[in-house]
Amino acid sequence: MQKVVAGVVVAVTDRLLTVLLLGTSSAAMAAVLPDDRGDLMYHGYEGGGVEVSGPSILVRKSIGDSFSVSGNYYVDSISSASIDVITTASPYTEEREEMSLGVDYLRNKTMMSLAFTNSEESDYLARSAAFSISHDLFGDLTTVSLGYAVGDDEVGNNTDPTFSETAQRQNFRLGVSQILTKNAVLGINWETIADEGFLNNPYRTVRYQSGDTYLTEPEVYPNTRTSNALAMRLRYYLPYRAAVGGEYRFFQDTWGIVAHNIELDYTHPLGKDWIFDLKYRFYTQGAADFYSDLFAYEGETNYRARDKELSTFNSHSLGIGVSYELPKVDWGLIEQGSLSFSYDYIQFNYDDFRDLTSSAPVGEEPPYSFSANVIKAYLSIWY
Amino acid sequence: MGKIIVVTFVSLLLQACGVEPWVKPYERAHLSDRIMQFDRDPVVSAYEHHVYQAREAARGAEGGGGGGCGCN
Numbered sequence: 001m002q003k004v005v006a007g008v009v010v011a012v013t014d015r016l017l018t019v020l021l022l023g024t025s026s027a028a029m030a031a032v033l034p035d036d037r038g039d040l041m042y043h044g045y046e047g048g049g050v051e052v053s054g055p056s057i058l059v060r061k062s063i064g065d066s067f068s069v070s071g072n073y074y075v076d077s078i079s080s081a082s083i084d085v086i087t088t089a090s091p092y093t094e095e096r097e098e099m100s101l102g103v104d105y106l107r108n109k110t111m112m113s114l115a116f117t118n119s120e121e122s123d124y125l126a127r128s129a130a131f132s133i134s135h136d137l138f139g140d141l142t143t144v145s146l147g148y149a150v151g152d153d154e155v156g157n158n159t160d161p162t163f164s165e166t167a168q169r170q171n172f173r174l175g176v177s178q179i180l181t182k183n184a185v186l187g188i189n190w191e192t193i194a195d196e197g198f199l200n201n202p203y204r205t206v207r208y209q210s211g212d213t214y215l216t217e218p219e220v221y222p223n224t225r226t227s228n229a230l231a232m233r234l235r236y237y238l239p240y241r242a243a244v245g246g247e248y249r250f251f252q253d254t255w256g257i258v259a260h261n262i263e264l265d266y267t268h269p270l271g272k273d274w275i276f277d278l279k280y281r282f283y284t285q286g287a288a289d290f291y292s293d294l295f296a297y298e299g300e301t302n303y304r305a306r307d308k309e310l311s312t313f314n315s316h317s318l319g320i321g322v323s324y325e326l327p328k329v330d331w332g333l334i335e336q337g338s339l340s341f342s343y344d345y346i347q348f349n350y351d352d353f354r355d356l357t358s359s360a361p362v363g364e365e366p367p368y369s370f371s372a373n374v375i376k377a378y379l380s381i382w383y
Numbered sequence: 384m385g386k387i388i389v390v391t392f393v394s395l396l397l398q399a400c401g402v403e404p405w406v407k408p409y410e411r412a413h414l415s416d417r418i419m420q421f422d423r424d425p426v427v428s429a430y431e432h433h434v435y436q437a438r439e440a441a442r443g444a445e446g447g448g449g450g451g452c453g454c455n
Contacts, residue, residue, distance in 0.1 A: 039426035045434060058426040072429070139404025175446065177421075182410040187421055191443030229444035233421055237413040245421075251441035259441035267418045275418065285440055309440055340424070348438070374434060376427055 031111050031136050031143070033068040033104060036061050037382045047346065047372025049081040049091075061383075066107065070115075072100040083368055084308075087356040088205055088216060096121045109136040123156040123202075132173065140179075147173035157202045167197030183237040188230075195225040206306040207356075208295035214362050217298055219305050221290070227253035243267045256289035257310065277321035277342065284314040293352050294363050308368065312351040319344040321376075336382040344374040421446055 037060055044053040054075035062068040074097070081091035102115035111134045119126040134145035149171035157163035174190040205216035231249035238244065244266050251259040265279035288310040290303035321342030328336070347369070354365035406414075413419065422428050432445045 034425075039424065041426050041430065043430050056426055056430060058429075072426075074429075140408070141404050141406060171443070173444075179406050179411070179414060182406045183413050185414060185419065185421075187446060189444040189446050191445075193443050227442060229441065231444035231446070233446065235419050235421065237416065237419055241416070241418070243416075243418045249441070249444055251443070253440070255440075257440045259439065261441065269418060283435070283439060283441070288440070309438060315439075340427075342427070376430060378424070378426060380424065380426075 031106055031109050031134070033062050033106050034060055035382055037380060039378055039380045041376055041378035044375045045372060048083060048370035049086065051079045052076050066105055068104040070102045074098040083355065083357070084204060089203060094121060123158045125154040127152050143177040145175040147171070153197070155198050155202065163202060165198030167195060167199055170194045185235050187233040191229050193227045197223060199223060199225055200305065201307065204307055206292065206295055206304045208298050208300065209362060212362065214294065215298070219307065220303050221305060222255065222303055225253055225255055227251065241269055257285055257287070259283065259285035273325045275323040279319045281317040282314070285312065287312040287352060293354050308350055308353040311353040313349060313353065315346055315348045317344055317346045333383045334381050338380045340378050340380065342376045346372040346374065
């Protein structure tokens, strides 16, 4: 009997040692810090009378084996003569400047990240801080992550210097990334966002019927909003060197909006220098409870909106991209570089947001629609 | 015979606790290919999320970090 116990103890000890050793060895190849790389991007958006363009520079560098720091500088130069602007205000130009700093800390299989973002416009200031922690489990087949972010906004009004409001935001995130097979990986993300404060645009108005015509009054939104989003992503490596991806996201919020989007993409490398991407995305949403294209009379409801982003609409996006790996030359510290370009075409179709540039009788104008062109051109280097 | 069963049983039990990865580290060549990344170019995905967030009511669960665009 003693022998049996001794045998079991030895087996148990051996097994524990094996488990411990395996654990240690796999920890060494577990979570890794992001690549050291720099990206210089020019982005351009044009559609519905709005043009937005500017640079985005993202630089990331590791410090030792445990830390990686990153910095992003991003600019939106906006020139707007959108349907809202031409029907209720005057075209304007505006610039938004955003700066982010982040640090990632890796310890065994756990990664902790901290990031700060500051965004400034002449009439809007937004600051946010985000923390996340992720951990590899089950032989590194599963990565679980938790995140929290807090944001503080100051809302101004360029036509009224006395106007000053604030808004606060909290984000709660949960993510799981799961290796399914040697060719498939699944990602599931949940995010709850809670806003409180002044949440509408101080310039936007709603319209209400007045005889044969319409008049306008300011929008009024609730001062709280909580939204939930659940997304699933899948990537699959094909029998030849190419990958397909799929995504579905469900969204709902306390304003009565329900939205869905699906995306399919295909990535096809050609030789060792070229990568081609093709993607399609479909998005659909229902209107907020307090949205109306045309209210019956002034002050009809306590809350009111005529923001087309809160109306019932859908959009289709089709995107193509190409990336070329630059020939390897002796660039000193630079190991690798690539040049990329992508183009997206987006078509927006609104159900209950009418085109007020039409001369049709009030409430019978055709529904609004527009298309947008989005380009991204960027140089990436790894060092 | 009894000893073997006990040792095998305890061994299997411990093996279950260790969770054997069904995709071994040396079988992850395809998964580690760049084309399999959810977020191949972070500078691009951050911009794309911003483009959609500015024009849609839906937000969140895009994957990746950050604190939202804080734009109106």
